[in-house]
Amino acid sequence: MSTLFLIQLLNGLQLGVLLFLLAAGLTLVFGIMDFVNLAHGSLYMLGAFICASLTFLTGSFVLGVLLAIPIVAVIGYFFEVLIVRHLYESSHLDHVLASFGIILIADTLVQLSWGPEGIAIPLPDYLSGQVEILPDIIFPTFRLVIISSGLLIAAGLYWLITYTRLGMLIRAGASNRTMVSALGVDISSLFAGVFALGAALAGIAGMLIAPITEATIGMGNDIIITAFVVIIVGGIGSMKGAFIAAILIGIIDTLGRSFLKDILEMFIESASADTAGPALSSMLIYIIMAVVLALRPQGLFPPKVR
Amino acid sequence: MNKQESIIKLDEHLETPTLFGFGRGRLITIVVMVLLLILPIAAWYMGNKFYLDFSARIVCLAIAAVSLNLILGFGGMVSFGHAAFVGIGAYAVGIPSYHGYESAWLHFPLAIGAAAMFALITGAIGLRTKGVYFIMITMAFAQMAYYFFLSLEEYGGDDGMTLWSRSDFGFLNISDGLTFFLLCYALLVLCVYLVFRIVHSRFGMVLRGCNSNEIRMKALGYNTYAYRLTAYVISGAMCGLAGALIANLQDYITADTMTWTRSGELMFMVILGGAGSVFGPVFGAGVFLLLEEILSAYTIYWHLPFGLLLILSVLFIKGGVNGLIRRGWRL
Numbered sequence: 001m002s003t004l005f006l007i008q009l010l011n012g013l014q015l016g017v018l019l020f021l022l023a024a025g026l027t028l029v030f031g032i033m034d035f036v037n038l039a040h041g042s043l044y045m046l047g048a049f050i051c052a053s054l055t056f057l058t059g060s061f062v063l064g065v066l067l068a069i070p071i072v073a074v075i076g077y078f079f080e081v082l083i084v085r086h087l088y089e090s091s092h093l094d095h096v097l098a099s100f101g102i103i104l105i106a107d108t109l110v111q112l113s114w115g116p117e118g119i120a121i122p123l124p125d126y127l128s129g130q131v132e133i134l135p136d137i138i139f140p141t142f143r144l145v146i147i148s149s150g151l152l153i154a155a156g157l158y159w160l161i162t163y164t165r166l167g168m169l170i171r172a173g174a175s176n177r178t179m180v181s182a183l184g185v186d187i188s189s190l191f192a193g194v195f196a197l198g199a200a201l202a203g204i205a206g207m208l209i210a211p212i213t214e215a216t217i218g219m220g221n222d223i224i225i226t227a228f229v230v231i232i233v234g235g236i237g238s239m240k241g242a243f244i245a246a247i248l249i250g251i252i253d254t255l256g257r258s259f260l261k262d263i264l265e266m267f268i269e270s271a272s273a274d275t276a277g278p279a280l281s282s283m284l285i286y287i288i289m290a291v292v293l294a295l296r297p298q299g300l301f302p303p304k305v306r
Numbered sequence: 307m308n309k310q311e312s313i314i315k316l317d318e319h320l321e322t323p324t325l326f327g328f329g330r331g332r333l334i335t336i337v338v339m340v341l342l343l344i345l346p347i348a349a350w351y352m353g354n355k356f357y358l359d360f361s362a363r364i365v366c367l368a369i370a371a372v373s374l375n376l377i378l379g380f381g382g383m384v385s386f387g388h389a390a391f392v393g394i395g396a397y398a399v400g401i402p403s404y405h406g407y408e409s410a411w412l413h414f415p416l417a418i419g420a421a422a423m424f425a426l427i428t429g430a431i432g433l434r435t436k437g438v439y440f441i442m443i444t445m446a447f448a449q450m451a452y453y454f455f456l457s458l459e460e461y462g463g464d465d466g467m468t469l470w471s472r473s474d475f476g477f478l479n480i481s482d483g484l485t486f487f488l489l490c491y492a493l494l495v496l497c498v499y500l501v502f503r504i505v506h507s508r509f510g511m512v513l514r515g516c517n518s519n520e521i522r523m524k525a526l527g528y529n530t531y532a533y534r535l536t537a538y539v540i541s542g543a544m545c546g547l548a549g550a551l552i553a554n555l556q557d558y559i560t561a562d563t564m565t566w567t568r569s570g571e572l573m574f575m576v577i578l579g580g581a582g583s584v585f586g587p588v589f590g591a592g593v594f595l596l597l598e599e600i601l602s603a604y605t606i607y608w609h610l611p612f613g614l615l616l617i618l619s620v621l622f623i624k625g626g627v628n629g630l631i632r633r634g635w636r637l
Contacts (some may be wrong), residue, residue, distance in 0.1 A: 043434030
């Protein structure tokens with residue numbers, strides 16, 4: 001039981017860091033530019049597919065990832081310049097609809113280019129094995145790689161936002177856009193750059209998960225909703241909130257799916273627990289979000305300056 | 307939308323309230339409604355049943371879109387979870403039917419009542435939030451409903467459930483395609499009329515007032531929360547009715563009707579037709595389904611032009627089809 005619990009905890013952590021990579025991009029785009037980007041999940045999907053092709057082309061997964069990251073960033077850049085830029089002044093409703101349109105286009109384009117089937121990405125031998133992290137606890141190497149690279153990226157983002165000039169501009173842009181542009185900063189390039197950064201992060205998340213789940217059409221459409229749950233629970237615009245909420249939601253969701261049924265069985269008869277368990281565990285994160293919104297609409301860790 | 311615009315928008319609705327709109331728009335609205343009634347019946351008499359079912363689909367989704375428009379277009383509440391009400395309405399037909407209760411006099415009140423109850427509970431919590439938070443909380447509730455029905459193994463779960471016979475109205479046999487279409491059409495007219503009366507009543511004035519300036523309405527002494535919640539419940543109930551009709555139309559019920567993409571499609575219908583005009587969503591549902599039908603006949607990649615159109619309509623067309631007509635087909 002405790003072994004299983006630890007392994008599920010690690011799986012939860014892995015989902016958590018993936019959610020953070022997506023939520024970080026959403027936080028940048030939503031927190032700074034006030035743009036609701038449902039199509040963020042499409043960049044996640046594009047990352048997975050582009051990485052798959054490059055992996056087959058170069059014969060190396062690592063090389064595939066390294067080459068795919070800038071490509072997704074460039075796609076994100078053009079996405080901002082062509083469409084998103086013209087919608088900053090519109091209502092959130094327009095954002096939702098336009099990015100819904102982008103999802104339809106992206107899904108179809110992927111189907112046109114890669115076909116309707118999912119693509120499995122082969123891992124090199126040194127990544128596909130398992131390691132014994134503690135006595136009796138064996139965990140797939142690649143999942144550990146996901147966790148550690150996610151945490152590294154989180155640390156890198158923290159450094160970028162807190163200690164660099166770009167990060168300073170991002171924070172300034174988030175708290176007062178007009179003032180920043182009045183000080184002579186080219187705000188539209190800044191926004192495009194930030195959007196590309198968010199796209200790259202989403203793409204990395206897609207590349208990391210693809211060897212486990214395959215790259216499939218529409219893979220981003222479910223996880224993006226979970227990522228929205230994360231940024232709302234964490235507090236819109238707060239990177240720290242996004243990180244904590246992502247880990248929390250990842251762990252709660254994973255543990256709920258594996259143990260909720262057993263927990264329910266302690267209280268109600270097992271037949272009803274069999275039905276209620278899966279239902280409740282898929283609803284769990286939405287229930288958390290609804291409770292947070294109802295009691296603390298600004299989220300758990302709202303940004304200090306807005 | 308800035309404040310100036312919203313006041314102008316409000317004033318537009320304060321023109322002499324006529325059911326069919328104004329000037330050029332009025333004529334086109336009447337023509338469209340008459341065509342929507344006559345064309346499928348004519349096709350049916352000529353032996354083509356397809357257009358009757360297709361038009362019934364337009365009419366059913368138009369009811370859902372009209373009800374969404376009441377809160378989205380007039381109340382300014384962007385609900386991203388309206389597909390949940392459609393799904394609840396559909397299951398309110400399917401579940402009793404599965405247990406052998408086939409009376410429509412049970413199904414339809416149950417559909418409307420269950421959807422209204424769900425709207426009351428989710429609205430009471432959701433309306434405490436504003437703006438993008440409201441968009442997200444309505445979406446969260448719809449996802450909960452989706453996963454709830456998805457997990458009901460007894461009622462089909464993943465696979466959905468087949469409705470073996472349509473709701474039994476007694477004197478009205480809706481297994482007959484034409485009768486069913488006429489029933490849907492009559493209910494659409496009823497719903498449009500209802501929304502029209504609501505919007506132009508004192509209640510509707512307050513609702514639209516909350517949309518353009520809630521603080522002012524509060525200062526005038528209105529309990530804006532109660533007004534919004536009432537409108538939300540009415541809208542949910544009407545959407546439940548649409549769901550009951552859709553279940554009967556498809557003879558098949560699945561939780562997929564509740565996914566967030568379906569809610570997005572409903573929103574698109576409202577925007578495409580023109581939010582904030584009573585008939586707009588009817589145009590929207592018609593144009594949406596026609597496009598879907600035509601494009602998917604040409605290519606399996608029809609989502610591509612469809613998505614492009616969605617983006618272009620958001621970027622360039624203000625006020626949807628209805629706005630286009632009103633401005634004399636100028637963008």
